[in-house]
Amino acid sequence: xxxxxxxxxxxxxxxxxxxxxxxxxxxxxxPDYSAAYLVLRTDxxxxxxxxxxxxxxxxxxxxxxxxxxxxRPYVLGRSVDELCADPGGLHRExxxxxxxRWLGPEKGVMHMAIGAVTNAVWDLAAxxxxxxxxxxxxDAEPEWLVSQVDFRYLSDELTPADALxxxxxxxxxxxxxxxxxRADGYPAYTTSPGWLGYSDEKLTRLAKQAVADGFTQIxxxxxxxxxxxxxxxxxxxxxVGPDVRIALDANQRxxxxxxxxxxxALAAFDxxxxxxxxxxxxxxxxAAVRRGVAPVRVATGEHVQNRIVFKQLLQAGAIDVLQLDxxxxxxxxxxxxxxxxxxxxxxxxxxxxxxxxxxxxxxxxSMFDWVAxxxxxxxxxxxxxxxxxxxxxxxxxxxxxxxxxxxxxGFSAELYPAAIAAYTYPxxxxxAADRAVSTGRTPA
Amino acid sequence: xxxxxxxxxxxxxxxxxxxxxxxxxxxxxxPDYSAAYLVLRTDxxxxxxxxxxxxxxxxxxxxxxxxxxxxRPYVLGRSVDELCADPGGLHRExxxxxxxRWLGPEKGVMHMAIGAVTNAVWDLAAxxxxxxxxxxxxDAEPEWLVSQVDFRYLSDELTPADALxxxxxxxxxxxxxxxxxRADGYPAYTTSPGWLGYSDEKLTRLAKQAVADGFTQIxxxxxxxxxxxxxxxxxxxxxVGPDVRIALDANQRxxxxxxxxxxxALAAFDxxxxxxxxxxxxxxxxAAVRRGVAPVRVATGEHVQNRIVFKQLLQAGAIDVLQLDxxxxxxxxxxxxxxxxxxxxxxxxxxxxxxxxxxxxxxxxSMFDWVAxxxxxxxxxxxxxxxxxxxxxxxxxxxxxxxxxxxxxGFSAELYPAAIAAYTYPxxxxxAADRAVSTGRTPA
Numbered sequence: 001x002x003x004x005x006x007x008x009x010x011x012x013x014x015x016x017x018x019x020x021x022x023x024x025x026x027x028x029x030x031p032d033y034s035a036a037y038l039v040l041r042t043d044x045x046x047x048x049x050x051x052x053x054x055x056x057x058x059x060x061x062x063x064x065x066x067x068x069x070x071x072r073p074y075v076l077g078r079s080v081d082e083l084c085a086d087p088g089g090l091h092r093e094x095x096x097x098x099x100x101r102w103l104g105p106e107k108g109v110m111h112m113a114i115g116a117v118t119n120a121v122w123d124l125a126a127x128x129x130x131x132x133x134x135x136x137x138x139d140a141e142p143e144w145l146v147s148q149v150d151f152r153y154l155s156d157e158l159t160p161a162d163a164l165x166x167x168x169x170x171x172x173x174x175x176x177x178x179x180x181x182r183a184d185g186y187p188a189y190t191t192s193p194g195w196l197g198y199s200d201e202k203l204t205r206l207a208k209q210a211v212a213d214g215f216t217q218i219x220x221x222x223x224x225x226x227x228x229x230x231x232x233x234x235x236x237x238x239x240v241g242p243d244v245r246i247a248l249d250a251n252q253r254x255x256x257x258x259x260x261x262x263x264x265a266l267a268a269f270d271x272x273x274x275x276x277x278x279x280x281x282x283x284x285x286x287a288a289v290r291r292g293v294a295p296v297r298v299a300t301g302e303h304v305q306n307r308i309v310f311k312q313l314l315q316a317g318a319i320d321v322l323q324l325d326x327x328x329x330x331x332x333x334x335x336x337x338x339x340x341x342x343x344x345x346x347x348x349x350x351x352x353x354x355x356x357x358x359x360x361x362x363x364x365x366s367m368f369d370w371v372a373x374x375x376x377x378x379x380x381x382x383x384x385x386x387x388x389x390x391x392x393x394x395x396x397x398x399x400x401x402x403x404x405x406x407x408x409x410g411f412s413a414e415l416y417p418a419a420i421a422a423y424t425y426p427x428x429x430x431x432a433a434d435r436a437v438s439t440g441r442t443p444a
Numbered sequence: 445x446x447x448x449x450x451x452x453x454x455x456x457x458x459x460x461x462x463x464x465x466x467x468x469x470x471x472x473x474x475p476d477y478s479a480a481y482l483v484l485r486t487d488x489x490x491x492x493x494x495x496x497x498x499x500x501x502x503x504x505x506x507x508x509x510x511x512x513x514x515x516r517p518y519v520l521g522r523s524v525d526e527l528c529a530d531p532g533g534l535h536r537e538x539x540x541x542x543x544x545r546w547l548g549p550e551k552g553v554m555h556m557a558i559g560a561v562t563n564a565v566w567d568l569a570a571x572x573x574x575x576x577x578x579x580x581x582x583d584a585e586p587e588w589l590v591s592q593v594d595f596r597y598l599s600d601e602l603t604p605a606d607a608l609x610x611x612x613x614x615x616x617x618x619x620x621x622x623x624x625x626r627a628d629g630y631p632a633y634t635t636s637p638g639w640l641g642y643s644d645e646k647l648t649r650l651a652k653q654a655v656a657d658g659f660t661q662i663x664x665x666x667x668x669x670x671x672x673x674x675x676x677x678x679x680x681x682x683x684v685g686p687d688v689r690i691a692l693d694a695n696q697r698x699x700x701x702x703x704x705x706x707x708x709a710l711a712a713f714d715x716x717x718x719x720x721x722x723x724x725x726x727x728x729x730x731a732a733v734r735r736g737v738a739p740v741r742v743a744t745g746e747h748v749q750n751r752i753v754f755k756q757l758l759q760a761g762a763i764d765v766l767q768l769d770x771x772x773x774x775x776x777x778x779x780x781x782x783x784x785x786x787x788x789x790x791x792x793x794x795x796x797x798x799x800x801x802x803x804x805x806x807x808x809x810s811m812f813d814w815v816a817x818x819x820x821x822x823x824x825x826x827x828x829x830x831x832x833x834x835x836x837x838x839x840x841x842x843x844x845x846x847x848x849x850x851x852x853x854g855f856s857a858e859l860y861p862a863a864i865a866a867y868t869y870p871x872x873x874x875x876a877a878d879r880a881v882s883t884g885r886t887p888a
Binding site for chain 2: 027028029030031032056057058059060062063064066067070097098099100101102103104105106107108109110111112151152153154155156252255256257258278279280281282283284285288303305306308309311312315316
């Protein structure tokens with residue numbers, strides 16, 4: 001029996017998060033956390049489906065869905081066995097399409113859509129294998145993993161032979177690390193206390209709660225107003241004491257000179273890193289900031305468009321911490337390349353997460369990295385934000401400040417049908433009811 | 445009277461260029477030159493409309509149109525006077541929208557759509573001023589031009605004060621240069637002979653024709669097969685003789701080591717530059733290629749996503765020639781920033797053109813640059829390809845290998861209504877007739 005992909009269903013899903021200022025920062029004052037979401041369906045009854053998505057923050061989510069729709073012809077009718085045996089084959093085909101390529105190449109709306117489709121195939125492959133994705137990757141033969149990486153534009157820094165060597169060395173001791181992962185999970189840090197829209201009282205309360213919950217690092221948004229930032233850093237440091245790490249996140253708010261000056265002005269509060277001090281495109285700018293703010297570390301990655309920019313951030317010595325994102329680049333395959341680059345340079349990976357489902361996805365990549373590639377959790381932690389997990393069928397589980405290893409087969413990407421039905425925009429039940437209320441309030 | 449924007453009409457326009465292999469290169473074997481096109485209409489009868497577009501090469505043009513549609517609410521109902529007095533105000537608003545920004549930021553589909561809308565406003569502004577765009581820009585006060593530039597992420601390299609100084613110095617002697625421009629036009633080079641899909645005979649014939657037509661530089665596509673490239677370079681050099689410049693264009697085909705090796709293997713034919721030797725995202729890679737292939741020059745830009753990457757290409761000493769594109773970045777405003785950066789570094793700008801309407805647009809930017817900024821045409825030339833000009837109301841005019849200065853008011857962006865009616869995809873008259881024929885040929 002040769003199952004086929006019979007439908008690629010797409011959804012514009014938006015959550016009204018702007019109403020609570022959850023997720024507010026210096027560049028994103030009012031995000032409505034959203035997902036351009038897709039489901040790969042097959043012609044086999046009761047067989048698994050593949051789920052994937054791009055995370056956005058509201059307006060433009062429809063454009064992202066249009067990009068998913070444009071990829072439908074590449075997937076429809078394909079053999080499920082063949083796709084799942086070689087997700088990299090489809091990934092290379094999508095990235096290499098000579099006409100679609102013009103829309104990037106390998107960046108922005110079209111590249112994120114390719115990442116969502118690629119991730120949906122991985123979700124399907126892991127479900128069919130009966131394994132959580134991290135375990136599928138950790139058990140895979142190094143040769144096969146290397147076959148899943150697109151080395152184009154990397155070979156001056158990372159060749160297939162380099163990758164094979166890293167993966168072979170990464171396997172040594174993996175049974176022991178897998179046992180530790182299953183017992184204790186993977187380190188997390190939390191951003192929940194630090195959104196810009198929160199009062200000092202709420203910041204203090206949530207920061208103390210984070211420490212009580214076992215977190216050893218929290219993160220504060222900064223960059224809108226220096227006097228406010230000084231006060232908030234002081235407040236946070238007072239709340240958590242000297243031993244908990246406080247990371248700062250400027251969300252691209254500054255030019256290079258301002259980034260250096262502002263970060264130095266906050267150095268008295270012993271920040272652990274400054275995140276996204278300037279444009280994610282500015283490799284040389286990040287390098288200048290890093291020279292200017294040491295010993296404060298520089299972290300970036302959630303908006304880094306692809307492996308080529310990560311390669312340069314490492315080559316230029318521009319970052320201390322690499323913040324991979326599961327749904328920004330071209331999916332698992334490109335993230336394998338990025339993890340390999342980080343391993344080659346010995347730079348710790350602390351993934352970006354939060355939003356809609358990013359925690360659910362990215363935990364698999366860090367857990368694979370620990371078990372079978374870098375072999376370490378030292379100075380590594382996955383961002384954790386307690387938003388919207390309840391809509392996922394297999395949500396992240398946090399215990400004592402650590403992500404527990406997922407055990408359900410797949411990539412943890414699947415929203416409940418009820419969440420899709422409620423939050424599909426503009427006609428889901430939540431949005432329709434909301435419109436009825438506001439129409440009642442404001443007669444036309 | 446206060447005119448308003450009453451409609452933002454968008455069109456998915458595709459020309460069947462793949463059938464003739466016009467435009468074929470090592471990465472783009474079968475482009476269907478396309479435009480995601482928009483028209484800004486106002487409530488004033490017989491008043492000008494604003495036209496703008498993003499150039500694409502076929503599939504995905506619908507996604508680009510969806511991005512234009514997403515920008516409609518930002519423009520609809522706006523005061524025409526206010527938009528035209530300050531296109532930079534709208535531009536900053538679009539680039540800075542906190543939710544749309546997530547889809548880039550400032551790159552790919554959403555950024556190109558912002559560029560198209562911005563350029564349509566400039567078209568409208570120039571028509572209302574009764575001036576071709578180059579003349580509107582060349583006559584504008586330096587202070588106002590500076591107000592049109594978004595300096596975010598540039599201030600480590602270019603401040604408003606730097607820009608003002610460059611523009612004030614650039615004005616000296618501009619009446620004289622404007623007279624020379626009006627008399628003799630601006631230098632062009634031609635890519636028409638060098639597409640990969642052409643036979644050696646056609647290459648020879650077109651190369652000789654180019655020289656006879658007054659061009660002093662031609663361009664060949666390379667990168668698919670080294671033996672072929674050696675033969676084609678020899679053929680072209682034999683056709684044009686030793687004094688005509690031959691530029692080579694690899695269209696991102698290579699990794700860094702291969703780019704160096706391949707270019708060196710063609711050095712015997714005295715190439716003037718190697719264009720897009722590798723990924724447009726790879727600033728450090730371009731710098732390495734430049735060191736490796738000197739004295740062959742390195743040129744890039746048609747796929748460079750924004751001013752921030754151009755800034756770094758200049759900072760890193762990665763390019764000898766900057767190839768600005770009128771419809772890739774965020775429109776005229778961002779291209780002003782890029783021209784200012786190039787002027788600061790003294791790097792010549794040789795714009796990318798061809799495709800659909802890129803020649804029509806970009807000539808205005810180079811002409812402004814000569815008259816009122818860099819003050820020079822030395823080692824500068826605008827790419828020229830003789831494709832699809834007939835569909836434009838005020839097409840480029842080439843004489844003796846030079847672009848003549850446009851005299852019609854506007855940005856030369858306007859397609860004839862008949863072209864829109866024929867080539868709108870999939871229901872324009874050309875595509876409908878084409879489908880009827882192919883359906884007749886291939887029964888389902």
